Amino acid sequence: MDQHHRPVMLAEVVEVLAPRPGGLYVDGTLGAGGHAASVLTASEPGGRLLGLDRDPRALELAGRRLKKFSGRIKLVQATFDNMERELKTLGEGLADGVLLDLGLSSMQLDEDGRGFSFRRDEPLDMRMGAEGPSAAELVATLDEAGLARAFQRLGEEPLAKRIARTIVKARAEEPIATTGRLAAVVEQAMPMAERRKRRLHPATQVFQALRLAVNDELGMLERFLGQAPRLMKPGGRLAILSYHSLEDRRVKKAMAAWANPCTCPPDLPMCACGRKPLFKQVGKLGRPGEEEVAANPRARSARLRAAQRTEAVA
Secondary structure (H helix, E strand, O other): OOOOOOHHHOOHHHHHHOOOOOOOEEEEOOOOOHHHHHHHHHHHOOEEEEEEEHHHHHHHHHHHHHHHHHOOEEEEEEHHHHHHHHHHHHOOOOOOEEEEOOOHHHHHHHHOOOOOOOOOOOOOOOOOOOOOHHHHHHHHOOOOHHHHHHHHHHHOOOHHHHHHHHHHHHHHHHHOOHHHHHHHHHHHOOOHHHHHHHHOOOOHHHHHHHHHHHHOOOHHHHHHHHHHHHHHHEEEEEEEEEEEEEHHHHOOOOHHHOOOOOOOOOOOOOOOOOOOOOOEEEOOOOOOHHHHHHOOOHHOOOEEEEEEEOOOOO
């Protein structure tokens, strides 16, 4: 388990969260519980942790890993955009620290039958939980324009229209129900010259787009960012790990707006709106070191941003 489910930038995450004894911490993307275990250790004695994950299998694995912290943890099957509701439901106060480790976990990618990877031919599912339509259903029901928009906006795929057109033609002949068939259709749509110049598999961005669409990952992130200032105590820390520009841009924009919320016209000599910063930046943009990337290649695209809550009222 440790080899395949290494928490990304663990030391850096614990450093920016700065857990303290007796504090309340929320891991909104619990996964296998690696980050949570270190936060609980660093917040001894008495530090508590609320762990959220939409994936029941992740909660089961994390529960076993965190068993020694029994009495200091509460694990709930929920998405992180419902963090405010879960804190209130459990009767918890404001948090001293919140962590999000966005995107797909190694556990989900490695597990057979989930349909996240084109390395194995399996049902095209991609759901992190059990709710909502699968990727196969989206591929079967979205029209050509809808597929192209998804690939363009969520996968930043330059050949989105061409790939969408090829998928629509292919599904008319035979349903696209497995990861292997989808990957083959996308590869077929791409000119050989384009395939040669790409560093990653031709289907990488299409698979990313479908995963984001199936799980509403960007919508969840935006909803969480809208409530984040209401979740934290003054002095509390927020740490977010993202893995592609679509996530990181949203986190960067939100943190910049929190740090400088003034809405006055730029030519006004002094602030008249009276808005106070809700967060201040903690450190610089964090990236994994060479040793970590060598040991865990999936960490290579990670970006860590952190901020500390001020005393301003949200």
